[in-house]
Amino acid sequence: MSILEYNGGACLAMVGKGCVAVASDLRFGAQATTIATNMPKVHRINDKCFVGLAGLTSDNQTILNKILFRTKLYSLREEREIKPSVLSNLISTMLYEKRFGPYYVEPLVCGLEGPEDKPFISAMDLIGAPLLAEDFVLIGSTVTEALFGICESLYRPNLEPEELFEIISQCLLAGVDRDALSGWGAVVHIITKDKVVSRTLRGRQD
Amino acid sequence: KKFKKNHEKNRGYRAHYPHFHVPYFRYFKMGESDYSFSLTTFSPSGKLIQIEYALSRVGKGDTSLAVKAKNGVVLATEKKVHSLVDETSVQKISYITNNIAVTYSGMAPDSRVLIRKGRKKAQKYFRTYHDPIPVAQLVKELAGVMQEFTQSGGVRPFGVSLLIAGYDDQGPQLYQVDPSGSYWAWKASAIGKNTVNAKTFLEKRYKEDMELEDAIHNAILTLKEGFEGEMNENNIEIGIIGEDRKFRTLTPSQVKDYLGELE
Numbered sequence A: 001m002s003i004l005e006y007n008g009g010a011c012l013a014m015v016g017k018g019c020v021a022v023a024s025d026l027r028f029g030a031q032a033t034t035i036a037t038n039m040p041k042v043h044r045i046n047d048k049c050f051v052g053l054a055g056l057t058s059d060n061q062t063i064l065n066k067i068l069f070r071t072k073l074y075s076l077r078e079e080r081e082i083k084p085s086v087l088s089n090l091i092s093t094m095l096y097e098k099r100f101g102p103y104y105v106e107p108l109v110c111g112l113e114g115p116e117d118k119p120f121i122s123a124m125d126l127i128g129a130p131l132l133a134e135d136f137v138l139i140g141s142t143v144t145e146a147l148f149g150i151c152e153s154l155y156r157p158n159l160e161p162e163e164l165f166e167i168i169s170q171c172l173l174a175g176v177d178r179d180a181l182s183g184w185g186a187v188v189h190i191i192t193k194d195k196v197v198s199r200t201l202r203g204r205q206d
Numbered sequence B: 001k002k003f004k005k006n007h008e009k010n011r012g013y014r015a016h017y018p019h020f021h022v023p024y025f026r027y028f029k030m031g032e033s034d035y036s037f038s039l040t041t042f043s044p045s046g047k048l049i050q051i052e053y054a055l056s057r058v059g060k061g062d063t064s065l066a067v068k069a070k071n072g073v074v075l076a077t078e079k080k081v082h083s084l085v086d087e088t089s090v091q092k093i094s095y096i097t098n099n100i101a102v103t104y105s106g107m108a109p110d111s112r113v114l115i116r117k118g119r120k121k122a123q124k125y126f127r128t129y130h131d132p133i134p135v136a137q138l139v140k141e142l143a144g145v146m147q148e149f150t151q152s153g154g155v156r157p158f159g160v161s162l163l164i165a166g167y168d169d170q171g172p173q174l175y176q177v178d179p180s181g182s183y184w185a186w187k188a189s190a191i192g193k194n195t196v197n198a199k200t201f202l203e204k205r206y207k208e209d210m211e212l213e214d215a216i217h218n219a220i221l222t223l224k225e226g227f228e229g230e231m232n233e234n235n236i237e238i239g240i241i242g243e244d245r246k247f248r249t250l251t252p253s254q255v256k257d258y259l260g261e262l263e
Helices: A057-078 A084-096 A144-154 A161-177 B049-058 B108-129 B135-148 B195-205 B212-225 B252-262
Strands: A011-015 A019-025 A028-030 A033-036 A042-046 A049-055 A105-113 A118-124 A130-133 A136-139 A186-192 A196-201 B064-069 B072-078 B094-097 B100-106 B160-168 B171-177 B183-185 B188-191 B236-241
Touching: A011 A049, A011 A105, A011 A118, A011 A144, A011 A161, A019 A042, A019 A049, A019 A105, A019 A118, A019 A161, A042 A057, A042 A186, A049 A057, A049 A084, A049 A136, A057 A084, A057 A105, A057 B135, A084 A105, A084 A118, A084 A130, A084 B108, A105 A136, A105 A186, A118 A136, A130 A136, A136 A144, A144 A161, A161 A186, A161 A196, B049 B100, B049 B160, B064 B100, B064 B160, B064 B171, B064 B195, B064 B212, B072 B100, B072 B160, B072 B171, B072 B212, B094 B108, B100 B108, B100 B236, B108 B135, B108 B160, B135 B160, B135 B171, B135 B183, B160 B188, B160 B236, B171 B188, B188 B195, B195 B212, B212 B236, B212 B252, B236 B252
Parallel strands: none
Antiparallel strands: A011 A019, A011 A136, A019 A186, A028 A033, A042 A049, A049 A105, A105 A118, A118 A130, A186 A196, B064 B072, B064 B188, B072 B236, B094 B100, B100 B160, B160 B171, B171 B183
């Protein structure tokens, strides 16, 4: 059992037409024991920038605090909000600094950036190697096989926000049903240039 | 072996105050000038005399000026060198990044240290964020460096004032940084020998929505006002940045064209 599989958990982001959707499951467990069913893995950095963290929960919390520290200082010093692409590079640098004693996290960054609110998604491994995708990214070492398969089948580009919500919800719920260490419901955020719509889904409670 | 510190050796009362280099009998009659040797000591009127001295060094340097237009910034500077010096090897306008450049008045060696530090900081920023450093951030960093040298032991302030020009997401920007570490954003400014006259001249000619070409024209005219001797394309340096966000120094032949337009 790898340390990245200890807590389980899954997080998924997809690009739509002028929007981005990000979703995660709600389970928090220690191997076979489920401790809580209300722990989302997606966090808001600013209205147009969200970070998802899968991997060891302990390191998730530490890295999240470090990210919040850096982004808050950034917005105070630069008097502007951080862009998702810049945040992605920042997290990549932070993780690589610990190359030989890494944080056991797999981060995901998504949001809208620029004057045209262009969608941006990216995911990284535990030492910060970035993956910039045009369609979808997912993290969570226990669910990758299941989720990749279903996302490749169901995803198509240029989906409107409401359609994207349907697709991402179906993908995530079906994917975590194939994994013992993820599930217990999901939370989905649809990010558009005017608003963020967040919905909590009740899936299989096992 | 135990090394005794200054105040442990038998040097008398004055050993406790190594920074007071005045004779003991003058200790009770301190004037302004008595504080001028030590940077880290305020004078009775609240000044740091070393910084005042640094500013007078800047005031002896060759004039540099800059004008911000609505679509760019122009830096212009005198480049007075001895007739035997190869003027093509002297660079008073230096790049910190592709879209930020700096010129100075004062001690060239000091300016080189700051430019080096500025370049490194800009690259460090890019290394972390993969995003070019905003002009304001770079200015804050350089001003911070200059301030450090006004509050540390064993160092002296930098003998330069910098004019930093750049173009980023906030548009064209121009900043001046002084030896004290203070910085201001300017619409147009001049530093060095001719600062007072040049600023008066610029104030009269400045317009809010000036185009870059007008700004270049005004900059050259202002430089000519205070220039001692004949101004030609080899003893001035002009640098401009426009909406393309790429800073470039004009070649002597381009400068000659602008000078020709003046007549």
